[in-house]
Amino acid sequence: MMRKQRIALVMAMLLACAMLLGSCGCKHEWAEATCTTPKTCTECGETEGEALGHTEGEATIDVDGFALKATSIVKCTNCDAVLSKEEQDVDTLLDGKYMLCSAQEYSDRLIDAIGQIPDCTLGVELIEQNGQPMCMVYNASETLVGAISFYDIEGDPIAYADKDVQSCFVIAVAYVPAGSADAATDLTHISIAMIMAAEPKMTVVDASYLVIDLVSEPIIVRDGVEYELDLTSDPDGYYCLICPEAINA
Numbered sequence: 128m129m130r131k132q133r134i135a136l137v138m139a140m141l142l143a144c145a146m147l148l149g150s151c152g153c154k155h156e157w158a159e160a161t162c163t164t165p166k167t168c169t170e171c172g173e174t175e176g177e178a179l180g181h182t183e184g185e186a187t188i189d190v191d192g193f194a195l196k197a198t199s200i201v202k203c204t205n206c207d208a209v210l211s212k213e214e215q216d217v218d219t220l221l222d223g224k225y226m227l228c229s230a231q232e233y234s235d236r237l238i239d240a241i242g243q244i245p246d247c248t249l250g251v252e253l254i255e256q257n258g259q260p261m262c263m264v265y266n267a268s269e270t271l272v273g274a275i276s277f278y279d280i281e282g283d284p285i286a287y288a289d290k291d292v293q294s295c296f297v298i299a300v301a302y303v304p305a306g307s308a309d310a311a312t313d314l315t316h317i318s319i320a321m322i323m324a325a326e327p328k329m330t331v332v333d334a335s336y337l338v339i340d341l342v343s344e345p346i347i348v349r350d351g352v353e354y355e356l357d358l359t360s361d362p363d364g365y366y367c368l369i370c371p372e373a374i375n376a
């Protein structure tokens with residue numbers, strides 16, 4: 128090899144090594160360090176210092192009020208990356224003064240509960256009435272035998288637009304007209320279904336015993352939930368009411 132050629136080769140090799148080592152000679156364009164990458168030159172890829180690392184935020188709890196799963200999620204306060212996720216079964220829907228499910232989820236749970244009650248032929252439909260979500264319950268002959276409405280913490284009916292908002296409903300009320308032929312059966316079935324929808328631990332048998340107790344003792348409080356069966360105050364019909372005890376305290 129000619130001497131000149133060798134010198135040129137060595138120079139080129141040194142330059143190649145220098146580039147690999149980051150002394151590219153370019154005017155660095157620095158992108159600030161992020162959670163996962165250090166300060167980096169956008170031109171040559173040279174880095175300086177270290178990645179910042181994630182900053183753990185407060186855990187937020189996301190509850191599925193139908194499937195009764197609570198997911199605790201911790202995110203980075205800087206970049207929103209999910210740092211940890213933990214799923215747990217929910218054994219009560221009660222969260223202080225609120226029920227941890229939306230009107231829509233309660234309505235879906237009600238349909239699910241009705242499916243578990245033997246010989247129960249009630250049908251459920253969540254509709255908009257006067258701008259509010261109403262859970263209409265019909266018997267086998269399509270007669271309206273119950274209407275469940277949902278209220279907020281102030282005791283005002285919630286808006287239909289908020290039917291999917293969790294932690295908003297606090298009181299579920301069913302009303303069975305006294306005139307309907309199967310009033311006793313309908314009231315029993317609605318009451319059992321409403322109890323099961325509100326209280327995940329309750330089986331059909333548990334809820335049936337609770338309704339039997341309510342017939343002789345109209346207001347019963349269990350695990351922070353108040354159950355009320357009113358068979359006397361309205362000559363035109365009967366009420367079943369379920370709400371967190373804290374509402375009436």
Ligand SMILES: [Zn+2]
Pocket residue numbers: 151153154155156168169170171172173
């Ligand atoms: Zn550079």
Ligand SMILES: [Zn+2]
Pocket residue numbers: 162163180181182203204205206207208
């Ligand atoms: Zn981060």
